[in-house]
Amino acid sequence: MKDGELMEGKRKVPQNIYPKILSEIEKLLLALQKNSDDKQAEEYRNDAIEKLNGVKKEVVENISSLEKNSEWNTFTIAFYGETNAGKSTLIETLRILLHEHKKLDEHKSFENKKQMIVGLDQAISVQRQELTSLTENFRNSTEIIHRKKNEIQQIIEANKNSLNKVTSEIQLRIDRLEIDNKSIDEQLLDLELKKSQLDIIVLDKMISSTWGMIKSLFHKHEEQKEIDELTPLRDTIENQIIEIKKQQNQLRDKIRSKDNSAKEKDVKLKVQQEHLENEINNLNNIYQQQERIIQAEIQEVDTARQRTISDLEKLSDGYIIGDGRSDFTREVCEYHFEVEDKRFLLLDLPGIEGKEELVQASIDAAVEKAHAIFYVSRKPNPPQKGDVNNLGTIEKISRQLSKHSEVYFVYNKSVKNPRQLKEGLIDDEESNSLRTVDDVLLQTLEDNYISHKILSAYPAFVSLGDFYGGQYEKDCEKFYNKFLSSSKVLELSHVSEFSKWMTEQLVLDVENKIRISNFRKIKEVLSNTIEDVGEIQVMFSNLEDKLRANLVYTTSKLDNAGEIYERNVKNASRKSISAAKNSIRKKAYANIEKGIADNKLEGMIKSQIEEGVKSFAGNLNDEIKKCGNDFSDEISDIVATYQRYVKEIVAKNANSVKFKFDFNPKIKLKMNIDLGATAIGLVGDIISIVMVIAEATNPVGWLILAISALTTLFGVYKKVHAFFDENFHKAQQRKNVDENIEKAMAAIEKQSNNQLAGVQDEVVSGIAKVKCELSATLIQVKTMADTFSNAAAELNNLLRKITKEGEQFNGNGRAI
Known part of the structure; x- marks a missing residue:
């Protein structure tokens, strides 16, 4: 949207701003749906855009509500405030004093x-x-x-x-x-x-x-x-x-x-x-x-x-006034006035401290319609702050009135006895307190807040009204007996001064005020929407940071697990070879000790080495299986812990932020890793390579290697054995056995180490696949965070254009 497209000069009807904004928001969301070669990234982005529907729904509803409730022809003043603040009493007094047509009838x-x-x-x-x-x-x-x-x-x-x-x-x-x-x-x-x-x-x-x-x-x-x-x-x-x-x-x-x-x-x-x-x-x-x-x-x-x-x-006058019950006023009442050539409208709103769920819609609609707000209070004190569980009055004011261009605090002093009504109306303490009210509301509403007004509506009301029985009639007699005229009561209560100010100053230049007020409301809706999208973006960015940190930690654990697995497999080979050596040596020594001929010992050694190789193959197979199971469990635990953490942190993140708009922070995680299939499949691939080394069911190749490594030193001993004594002969036999066992098993260990050399590459490659799968959730969250960041940027562009259009439309350079 180019600058100036929303409004083409003052000739355009200002009400047309609403459908044009809705159209721009729709275009904005369509622009976010970029086509991408990365189908998974596109899916994540579409998921984020779908989550924006709640925010879209809110901004569309708010803009549509502004369009429905907007008033462009009659200057409208809303009387807003706590329950029993005297809003209706003041309005009823003004109706009598300003001769409202309905009141005259x-x-x-x-x-x-x-x-x-x-x-x-x-x-x-x-x-x-x-x-x-x-x-x-x-x-x-x-x-x-x-x-x-x-x-x-x-x-x-x-x-x-x-x-x-x-x-x-x-x-x-x-x-x-x-x-x-x-x-x-x-x-x-x-x-x-x-x-x-x-x-x-x-x-x-x-x-x-x-x-x-x-x-x-x-x-x-x-x-x-x-x-x-x-x-x-x-x-x-x-x-x-x-x-x-x-x-x-x-x-x-x-x-x-x-x-x-x-x-x-x-x-x-x-x-x-x-x-x-x-x-x-x-x-x-x-x-x-x-x-x-x-x-x-x-x-x-x-x-x-x-x-x-x-x-x-x-x-009787005062029928609209509350009787002390909470939420006496349930619906917004309108009162039309025409004083000389000035036309304006007063809105009597329900109190904001009763059962607000019953009247909130009425309050919101009236606030959207109004161009000026009178915040009426019986106390000259700043509005109260809330707590963790409940909004205070100051928070409600900030939420409901921040979009308005003119807000006044009206201190309606409670005076029920004629003796309380005197010159000056308020004392120094109340005056000082009202200055504090100005400071607090100016800080809360910024330049939207104008100033405070003081009056006491009740004395003026009972002195002007027509009553049939009841307390009003009694109080009317009391004030008349004290002051003998209603004009004196109006003067002392400051109501005549307030009425004069309202009809001579407040309702001047109303056409421009109406436009400024309505454009400000639009700007406030867009600003709130940008703030909402920003909250979502911050939430997903924080989640991205937490997931990234944990992914780094998890990948480090995966690398450690791979190194431990590689080391355990090699140790298993060495352990199995050592066990085979010890078994062959123990049996050979036992036969030598009994006394055995060299030629028989040679045959026995070959037989025992063959048996030892088979035992080695079986032991290695068992050890590799054990290492594989441990590795599988470790990888599964690491992946499960990561996935559990991801689910927990995502759930915690979703529950930690309370959005005031319709937004579901929960994410449907793309967990592509099957705890069993992925970990076991990875380990299975690596184990299959190591199992080639073992050849547990057919160790013929290893037997050939072992036998070919044996020496024939026994023949020498046959020629000279008679020259040696028996103990020396046994010692030579043991030495010969040791040398042949070492040579035979060294050949097997060398072959085993050659085949185990490929294990590291396979472990690194397999773990890399797991890391890639684990990073999918981080990519998903990052894509969402980026999408919401882009949405906020586009909405900011739209807000700047709306602000510029509003300033051009008003024609006086005043900021909206």
């Missing part, structure tokens, strides 16, 4: 609603009086009916008492007759008993003899006479009993008659009571129906009144 609606409340209160009063009258009439009517019911109930009770008295008297007479009846029954019982006794006596006399029977037919016994005398008496008693029963029945009939007569009267009286009860129920139903109608009317009016009160509360 709210005040008009407020007065209309207040008049509606008066009418609704009167309607409710009339309806309640009607309800009171209805209730009194119902109560009076029901009291009259209840008195009638009580009178009837008293008659019922009197009749009941009278009946009880009569029936009690009759029952008393019945009870007395019952007593008489029991007495007569007892007389009748005695009479019957006596008669039975007499009957028994007469019967005994009649059956005692025939004469007695005959006599009783013609002449009665005395007992029979007594029986005859008892019969009329019994009849009399029975008649008395009958008469008593008759009188009792008559008395019972009289009771029943009285009771029936009383019941008939009770029924008639209860019917009258039921009629009265029905009358009460009817009156109650009518009352309840009418009461429900009136209550419904009252409820309807009261509901309308509550709605009106709710509307009044919403229309």
Whole structure:
């Protein structure tokens, strides 16, 4: 992109800057994808470019967000700050003071609603009086009916008492007759008993003899006479009993008659009571129906009144002000102003110290839209720093406001009592503290920070506002009683001075301010992106340095392992030859000691050398295998340790840097070395060369070399042996054996050393392959670091061009 391509003079619409930047970023990433003959390097570079997608996504989202939220026509001021700092209170005061159109409409609606409340209160009063009258009439009517019911109930009770008295008297007479009846029954019982006794006596006399029977037919016994005398008496008693029963029945009939007569009267009286009860129920139903109608009317009016009160509360000034709860303001609210020929917009942002995850998107969008920022605080102190776990206010300010061209600190002093409001508003201590605030914010925001302003919004707000009930109305009365006018409160609170400054100075030359602010935001996004890419590049460069240092250390260990392996193989050959010599010599000496002829000794020596060579070949094979296994394990350990270190350092490196953008620092390592295959394959190649030396399964060539080296000194001894004594002869035999063993095994050792001479070259060559494989990860990381470095350089070029275009567009030479 050539200078001037983004903007071709002031005639270009400034909003076109956003899609042009996105296009340039896309071209930049495409330019990084260079074709290369080295396919692996190209793969690494493409991997790095793919990792840049997270950064690309962020810068595209940020530029797109700027384009979406940018404001090029209306100067916009954002009220930013901690939760409960009084941002909404100040905005609400300015809305009233500067006669914002919506606020004027709210005040008009407020007065209309207040008049509606008066009418609704009167309607409710009339309806309640009607309800009171209805209730009194119902109560009076029901009291009259209840008195009638009580009178009837008293008659019922009197009749009941009278009946009880009569029936009690009759029952008393019945009870007395019952007593008489029991007495007569007892007389009748005695009479019957006596008669039975007499009957028994007469019967005994009649059956005692025939004469007695005959006599009783013609002449009665005395007992029979007594029986005859008892019969009329019994009849009399029975008649008395009958008469008593008759009188009792008559008395019972009289009771029943009285009771029936009383019941008939009770029924008639209860019917009258039921009629009265029905009358009460009817009156109650009518009352309840009418009461429900009136209550419904009252409820309807009261509901309308509550709605009106709710509307009044919403229309009351301060409805947008927080109630002390964290995050009262959740959404960004916009308020449009037009003062004389100046148009501007105020944004009320959520607090930055509440649950920011709920409101962060709203804050970011508003900050991107705004051209000036009022950082509002209730304390005249510098913003607090954070810690390892949490961002402090100063860090949040630096992150969110650094892109702005005009930032002001507004000290909103908390004044809730009229006695606190006085000339000067702040004391010397607060003034000194505000100078410290200027220093801190100037250091944090550099030339973006302008200065501080002091005011106390709450007194001005309550002195200007319309309120319905609540604390605001009470405080309004307090301040009015103290100062008697809102103008004095506005003066002492410095709000009138602040309003005048804002409308007469801040919103001058807004077209140029808007352009400077919007270009600065673009520059900040690109600068942050360059910083992000730089962080990635530094991370990979640091990783490259660590991997390079460890690779040097690892290659040194590989060289040492190769040297040790070469030395161990040669030592194995010497050790195997020494073992073969000792074995042959021990057997030969044993035979010499027993006494053996020279010709037999010669044959035996050849046989034992042949056997010794085979033993040497077998021992050498075993030793080489052991050395090979040790070498394989050593190489595998070195490679495994390096790979483990690479994985650990890459993982540690990825976890040690916390990127604030979407970036995955983890690398898919190109580990081309198979721990088993590479190490064992390397050792196998070297061992295969050494195994040619051993020829363990067919040592014929070595046997020929060994036998051909033997001398024939034994023939001389045959001619002269008789001249020597036996001990001398054995000593000569041992000497001859030693010389021949040394010559035979020296021939084999020479051949072995010749073949082992090629081992070093093979070890060096094999280890070089391992080193090459190990360096792949370093190359991968270096390629990534170089790619990110190139990306940062290209973005810096783009930033310089954007800055130059912005300065040309503004036309006043002011830096963006």
